[in-house]
Amino acid sequence: MHSFLSRALRNRSFFIGLIITLFIVFIAALSFLWTPYGIDDQQITTVGLQKPSLTYWLGTDNLGRDLFSRVMVGARNSIAVAVVAVAIGIGIGVPLGCWAAARRGFLDELLMRGNDVIFAFPALLSAVIITAIFGPGAINAIIAIGIFNIPVFARLSRGAALSLWTRDFIMAARAAGKSSARITIEHIIPNMANLLIVQATIAFALGIIQEAGLAYVGLGTQPPFPSWGRMLSEAQTMMALAPHLAIVPGLAIVITVLGLNLLGDGLRDVLDPRLSRKRD
Amino acid sequence: MFEIDKLSLSIGNVPILKQVSLSLQPGKILGIVGESGSGKSLTALSAMQLLPEGSTTSGSIKFNGQELLGAEEELMQDLRGDDMAMIFQEPMTALNPVHTIGDQISEGIILHEQIGRDEASQRTIELLHRVGLPPNQYPLSRYPHELSGGQRQRVMIAMACAQSPDLLIADEPTTALDVTLQAQILELLRSLVDEQGMGLILISHDLAVVAEMTDEIVVMRNGEVLDHGSTGAILRGLKHPYTRQLAKASSHIPTRTLPPVLTTNEKAKKATPLLQINNVSKDYPTARKSLFQPGTPFRAVDQVSFDLYPGQSLGLVGESGCGKSTLARMILALDRPSSGTISVNGVALTNANPKQLKKARRNMQVVFQDPFASFNPRHKVDRLIAEPLYLEGELSANEKSQRVINALDEVGMKPDALDKYPHEFSGGQRQRIAIARALITRPALIVADEPVSALDVSIRAQVLDLLCELREKLGLTYLFISHDLGVVRAICDEVFVMEKGKIVEHGTTEQIFDNPQSRAAKRLVDATPDLERAIANRLRSEKKNMGSNK
Amino acid sequence: MSAYFAKKAAWAIATLIAASLFIFIALEIVPGDPAQVMLGVNATDEAVAALRQSLGLNKPVAERYLSWIGGMLQGDFGKSYTYSVPVSELVSARITISLPLALIALALSTLIALPVGLYAASRRGSIADTAIMALTQIGIAIPNFWFALLLVYVFSIWLRIFPAGGFPGWSDGFIPAFKALLLPAIALALPQAAILSRVTRSALLETMGEDYIRTARAKGLSKRATLWKHALRNALIPVLTILGLQFAYLLAGTIIIENVFYLPGLGRLVFKAISLRDLIVVESVVMMLVATIILINLIVDLAYLWVDPRLRNREG
Numbered sequence A: 001m002h003s004f005l006s007r008a009l010r011n012r013s014f015f016i017g018l019i020i021t022l023f024i025v026f027i028a029a030l031s032f033l034w035t036p037y038g039i040d041d042q043q044i045t046t047v048g049l050q051k052p053s054l055t056y057w058l059g060t061d062n063l064g065r066d067l068f069s070r071v072m073v074g075a076r077n078s079i080a081v082a083v084v085a086v087a088i089g090i091g092i093g094v095p096l097g098c099w100a101a102a103r104r105g106f107l108d109e110l111l112m113r114g115n116d117v118i119f120a121f122p123a124l125l126s127a128v129i130i131t132a133i134f135g136p137g138a139i140n141a142i143i144a145i146g147i148f149n150i151p152v153f154a155r156l157s158r159g160a161a162l163s164l165w166t167r168d169f170i171m172a173a174r175a176a177g178k179s180s181a182r183i184t185i186e187h188i189i190p191n192m193a194n195l196l197i198v199q200a201t202i203a204f205a206l207g208i209i210q211e212a213g214l215a216y217v218g219l220g221t222q223p224p225f226p227s228w229g230r231m232l233s234e235a236q237t238m239m240a241l242a243p244h245l246a247i248v249p250g251l252a253i254v255i256t257v258l259g260l261n262l263l264g265d266g267l268r269d270v271l272d273p274r275l276s277r278k279r280d
Numbered sequence B: 001m002f003e004i005d006k007l008s009l010s011i012g013n014v015p016i017l018k019q020v021s022l023s024l025q026p027g028k029i030l031g032i033v034g035e036s037g038s039g040k041s042l043t044a045l046s047a048m049q050l051l052p053e054g055s056t057t058s059g060s061i062k063f064n065g066q067e068l069l070g071a072e073e074e075l076m077q078d079l080r081g082d083d084m085a086m087i088f089q090e091p092m093t094a095l096n097p098v099h100t101i102g103d104q105i106s107e108g109i110i111l112h113e114q115i116g117r118d119e120a121s122q123r124t125i126e127l128l129h130r131v132g133l134p135p136n137q138y139p140l141s142r143y144p145h146e147l148s149g150g151q152r153q154r155v156m157i158a159m160a161c162a163q164s165p166d167l168l169i170a171d172e173p174t175t176a177l178d179v180t181l182q183a184q185i186l187e188l189l190r191s192l193v194d195e196q197g198m199g200l201i202l203i204s205h206d207l208a209v210v211a212e213m214t215d216e217i218v219v220m221r222n223g224e225v226l227d228h229g230s231t232g233a234i235l236r237g238l239k240h241p242y243t244r245q246l247a248k249a250s251s252h253i254p255t256r257t258l259p260p261v262l263t264t265n266e267k268a269k270k271a272t273p274l275l276q277i278n279n280v281s282k283d284y285p286t287a288r289k290s291l292f293q294p295g296t297p298f299r300a301v302d303q304v305s306f307d308l309y310p311g312q313s314l315g316l317v318g319e320s321g322c323g324k325s326t327l328a329r330m331i332l333a334l335d336r337p338s339s340g341t342i343s344v345n346g347v348a349l350t351n352a353n354p355k356q357l358k359k360a361r362r363n364m365q366v367v368f369q370d371p372f373a374s375f376n377p378r379h380k381v382d383r384l385i386a387e388p389l390y391l392e393g394e395l396s397a398n399e400k401s402q403r404v405i406n407a408l409d410e411v412g413m414k415p416d417a418l419d420k421y422p423h424e425f426s427g428g429q430r431q432r433i434a435i436a437r438a439l440i441t442r443p444a445l446i447v448a449d450e451p452v453s454a455l456d457v458s459i460r461a462q463v464l465d466l467l468c469e470l471r472e473k474l475g476l477t478y479l480f481i482s483h484d485l486g487v488v489r490a491i492c493d494e495v496f497v498m499e500k501g502k503i504v505e506h507g508t509t510e511q512i513f514d515n516p517q518s519r520a521a522k523r524l525v526d527a528t529p530d531l532e533r534a535i536a537n538r539l540r541s542e543k544k545n546m547g548s549n550k
Numbered sequence C: 001m002s003a004y005f006a007k008k009a010a011w012a013i014a015t016l017i018a019a020s021l022f023i024f025i026a027l028e029i030v031p032g033d034p035a036q037v038m039l040g041v042n043a044t045d046e047a048v049a050a051l052r053q054s055l056g057l058n059k060p061v062a063e064r065y066l067s068w069i070g071g072m073l074q075g076d077f078g079k080s081y082t083y084s085v086p087v088s089e090l091v092s093a094r095i096t097i098s099l100p101l102a103l104i105a106l107a108l109s110t111l112i113a114l115p116v117g118l119y120a121a122s123r124r125g126s127i128a129d130t131a132i133m134a135l136t137q138i139g140i141a142i143p144n145f146w147f148a149l150l151l152v153y154v155f156s157i158w159l160r161i162f163p164a165g166g167f168p169g170w171s172d173g174f175i176p177a178f179k180a181l182l183l184p185a186i187a188l189a190l191p192q193a194a195i196l197s198r199v200t201r202s203a204l205l206e207t208m209g210e211d212y213i214r215t216a217r218a219k220g221l222s223k224r225a226t227l228w229k230h231a232l233r234n235a236l237i238p239v240l241t242i243l244g245l246q247f248a249y250l251l252a253g254t255i256i257i258e259n260v261f262y263l264p265g266l267g268r269l270v271f272k273a274i275s276l277r278d279l280i281v282v283e284s285v286v287m288m289l290v291a292t293i294i295l296i297n298l299i300v301d302l303a304y305l306w307v308d309p310r311l312r313n314r315e316g
Helices: A002-010 A012-033 A067-103 A105-119 A123-134 A138-165 A168-175 A180-216 A228-236 A243-271 A273-279 B040-048 B073-079 B101-113 B117-130 B149-161 B179-196 B207-213 B231-237 B241-250 B266-270 B324-331 B354-363 B381-392 B397-410 B415-419 B427-439 B457-474 B485-491 B509-514 B519-527 B531-549 C002-029 C034-039 C045-055 C061-073 C087-122 C127-141 C144-158 C174-208 C211-218 C223-261 C266-275 C279-307
Strands: B002-011 B014-024 B029-033 B055-063 B084-087 B167-171 B199-204 B216-221 B224-230 B275-284 B298-308 B313-317 B339-344 B364-367 B445-449 B477-482 B494-499 B502-508
Touching: A002 A012, A002 A243, A012 A067, A012 A243, A067 A105, A067 A138, A067 A180, A067 A228, A067 A243, A105 A138, A105 C002, A105 C279, A123 A138, A123 A180, A123 C002, A123 C223, A123 C266, A123 C279, A138 A180, A168 A180, A168 B364, A168 B381, A180 A228, A180 A243, A180 C144, A180 C223, A228 A243, A228 C144, A243 C127, A243 C144, B002 B040, B014 B029, B014 B040, B014 B216, B014 B224, B029 B040, B029 B207, B040 B055, B040 B084, B040 B167, B040 B199, B084 B149, B101 B117, B101 B149, B117 B149, B149 B179, B149 C211, B167 B179, B179 B199, B179 B207, B179 B519, B199 B207, B207 B231, B207 B241, B207 B531, B216 B231, B216 B241, B224 B231, B224 B241, B231 B241, B231 B531, B241 B457, B275 B324, B298 B324, B298 B339, B298 B502, B313 B324, B313 B485, B324 B445, B324 B477, B354 B364, B354 B381, B364 B427, B381 B397, B381 B415, B381 B427, B397 B415, B397 B427, B397 B457, B427 B457, B457 B485, B477 B485, B485 B509, B494 B509, B494 B519, B502 B509, B502 B519, B509 B519, C002 C061, C002 C279, C034 C045, C034 C279, C061 C279, C087 C127, C087 C174, C087 C223, C087 C266, C087 C279, C127 C174, C144 C174, C144 C223, C174 C223, C211 C223, C223 C266, C223 C279, C266 C279
Parallel strands: B029 B199, B029 B216, B084 B167, B167 B199, B313 B477, B313 B494, B364 B445, B445 B477
Antiparallel strands: B002 B014, B002 B055, B216 B224, B275 B298, B275 B339, B494 B502
């Protein structure tokens, strides 16, 4: 573990990605305890559209609300949605994929075809359907992105599990009389953990973009709760007047996603079994 | 014609080759022998100037008077595939899967001769004829995946010999192939050398192959040339200790003190068989012919029957695809037979209840071929070895660790190995750990699927010794699966020969070796490289040459 | 070859049926009474009953599903409750914006990504490669609708060389319509191109490490010739996979981007329909988009056949 950390920190992508991610998580966590101003406080003294200044670090919006405070709380919202959506993807997708790989045959085929069906529904279309039935809300975004993540993880874990099942050490475990379920838990999942971690980071990054997109078109988080995508759609009408309103939340998204992607790339390099095998 | 002088190579900062020197005359065959990590392949790649990035070289490589080290890339491109060519080890991956074999062979011809497609195709057809792939059976439009390993290696040879190169380098050209295919490919190479008068560098880990094929030998270890000279002189004299060690290891036969138990023994027949295989067949479904027409199933194992008595050491041999590994999987209850029964100690595996199955599994354990793939890379040795103890239900931690330490001791390893991961061990040590894992349930039967094929010869000899020793000490019964008759001869008393899923011959090891009856057995015996036979042939032909020169 | 195609086509049809069932159940069964949902809680019982009658909701479920599918196969998507016109009319007017937009974006992203990926791979480790990789890393992180906002700000508000939004229609000539679609297409294409060029590069580098590349070099081919003749086609296999997946994103992206540029496409229609609770329109539009995605995936499967001969005579 120790050597893993020292090796990981020497990887530039991993290092930068980790710093950015930790920073964003810190900002999001901090927003529970402290923000410069209340997110709904309309600063009466300055009414509307302040440029960034020492008092209002990122300026205020047309209603006079402090942008920095709203971006902080927006981070919390983005992370929460993406984390839950990834958890749904892993929690349902990985067991399904492992099950299909262990059972093979008809069940496997059926499951993979089911995946193809879900693949035909981008998160946006799922969100459209869910919103049409239940009305808009942040939960819709979580479910829609979560559904989108299920086949991603199911396919990944099935592929990895299938190739692991042909390995001799699985044969040895079978010769030791262990059941498929036990082998999956003891041997299969630990050996695909690297892949899953890397994919989770990427899915997390993608989830943040997807959440912002859904919120932007009104299918996700609802006002007045701040979310980055929502803030962008509110800023759109005032682009000519106050471009910073559109630039700031967008940059927040870009930096977060960039950090996560760098972290994922770095992790892939550090954890790649092919590279570490060469090192042996 | 070709001369390497004091070649040194390092990759990154790691020195790989140290002052390697060798030379080759036209029409001659030079063998480079060495175990893995000896630097023999990188010597060849240096000659082709196809070294991995980050390599630095010094010394000199002269080819037809031209210095190749540091030569312009354009010069090398002219030489490669034209005056010097190379054949690689792995025929399955050395051809581009998305181009036809015709295109891949004619590509080089078009490049070097600057002729049209049609003319090049004509030449390609001739070449395919020459390497034994008549184009009416193997048209140019075939893709590599439509050919077998041996056929692909023939395509590689056609590609390499298209321009009648002065120098051909063959890097372990037959290691991935069965012995019978190996013999055919080596024969083809030899006849091409005679025909075209080229110089051939044959790189191999197998001293017997080199002894049969080459005029001169270079023995390498750890990037250095240790021994060098004419094949006859080197192998007759065996002056260098390492060469001697290699030669000894490759024809090593472990000593045995107990008399063999044979199926024909009256004594054995009185005992109950440990393993009974009765009319076992295995069918695999094949792809459907169409939506409504299922494919004809492929019969991998066809009505096999035999008994295995306690204390026997039985070899199951055959070419790859003959069904021997499928049979082994069914014996280990990892796969179900399509028909027939397999019984362990009188209990049929096919309808055993879970408790009986556990007992049967405890009584038979397995050792696999690849010591790298047979362990979960994330578990430490103590957990790896203890895995089969799962079959014995709940054991106290104390008892468990005592059993693990005992098993490790049996295979000659110290308890300090317990806290390490498998990648911290060499191939030979890993195979010892694999044997320890198999021994921990104190089984009567060990099924060993090519347990030494992935090991270097000197390690192989040690592991064979260990297997023999354990058998005598613990009274084990072995079922030994291999395509390598040399290994089988070293350790088995009795041999079954399999071909196309059927057992075609059965006899004592001596009977099979000295007087094979079936076509399959004859082919295997003839093709198996035999160091002593090769040396004898070599000396005879050298004597004849000397006589004719006088 | 035909076996592979037949199998893929059969699965595509099965997927289509499964997807249509899924949509039908989600929008017509799950809500309980669609008529009630569409009219809202304040509607009178008579109005709900009348709507139920006109939508045919009183018929058995299986019959409703079959008549929905059967109708769509004949181009009859039902009648919009809020617009009081056939849905097919609404859709056909708008699909002439959404589909061209998605296709232009797909073409644009492929045309940018393949050469960039090839260039970066052929100069691995150079400054150009490092710069391209850094740029694509950022490109991936940019949400397309935010990029669209920035493009609007720069090209429409600041430089005033592109329309900020709206669509003149194809009837006024190709150029103005194309111009109206160009910025949205760029906004959609660039982030996708960033992903695709990274995939292209890494697929190429991976194939360049294969044994058959060494074989080709041993034949006397130059590094560049090996890249073009041997690596490229093998590298296309993973690239195609990503391309197929990307189309789904692009189509979803189109719907979002239409909001930025006020393009009267399927996206605007579907969002309007959601706010008006016009389930019939939502159902039809979603079904059409899903069908398009499945069709594109079938085309990608066919493209595999062209790239990878190993699939051609493998039956099943």
